[in-house]
Amino acid sequence: MVQEYTKSLNRVRIRVMKGTRKGSPEYYLLKHQSELLGIRPDAWYRDRTGKKMMIFDPAAPRSYVSGLKRQMNRYELREALLDTSPDLRKAYHFRNRLSEYYRKENLSTAEEELRSLIRDLDSTGVEELQSFADTLRNWFREIINSFHIVKQEYVVDPKTGNVRLKEHRLTSSMIENRNKIIKMIKHNANGYTNWERFRNRVLFVLSRGPEDGHPDRQDKAVNSGENSSK
Template identity: 35%
Template sequence: MPKRNTGRRHSVSADQIQKYLQEWFDLDNKAKYNKRFKRYLNYRDILTILFDRFPDLKTAYELKEKYIFFNRNTSLEEAEKGLAGLILEFGDSGIEEYHEFYNLLINWNKEIINSFTIINSRRINNSFIESRNNQIERLIYNAYGYTNSKRAKNRIMYCLNKKDSYTM
């Protein structure tokens, strides 16, 4: 039986998440014995073996890392030039799985560049709206569907706007 969404949130800080991810994705972890290769390997050794065996996988991994670096470290002034370079690299890679992503970069070029605009020390994104949409979906899911649309609208408005008062 699938676990039902109770709407509870666990308070986890960004530092805790970062620490967990560093531990989880530490490529230089302690080597463990691998029965298949009959030797001790850590994650970096396994990655090297995979890249030697599958060069396309290495190319895909490097392109992914370049895009992540671009997204985290590029300024608005450098975004257009950097994105154009990435589009060329993804297009020239010849990796079929990246073809859809390549088209996405071309079609959303202007929006991606505009996302590097900084307001109040933060980049522009739609996370607030996505969060609100998720809250509304959870309200409707937990209510098993409303039959009275006016009541549903009032309930959603009440839950989203904690400072407002509610009357029937």
């Protein structure tokens, strides 16, 4: 759902961008700094010394931004981008709220928070966000079911040796991964006209290719007539 919401956020950005003048600072921000909208406010990285640094630290060093002809850091760029439109700021806010929903909620709290999220999206007055609220309504039960824990395992941190319990929730990631692989097969072959050949190719790649957890195996053509022992 976060991926689907990103599409709604992007539609808001494009709509706002179309209302700005090409060559203006606003147009530059909306056109060339849009990747900032996909970064969580609390995101961080490690510098060359290994120190933990916040990406959107207001006090971070500035660098020259040629499109704006001034020195700015990522925090200032993000704020300038969000200042281009109240609708865009709302869309960014709900993008982060949805991300937090999936990260922090559990089965006992997910339903109440999802209803609250839908109500708040409806009240924004932003068409793209209201449309996404309808999507959440249509998939309400499936979203709640995704909070069921289907697997638990203990994971050891290789650096510290600390052990933590990792819970796996019910997701559609496996299906989405397989769909992506199938699309890649079609793309790499420039399409198929023979259904049986396409079917064999898909079954072969999904069952034996590197994507199935066997990085030591190489993907080979189906019915190539090539001796597999070579």
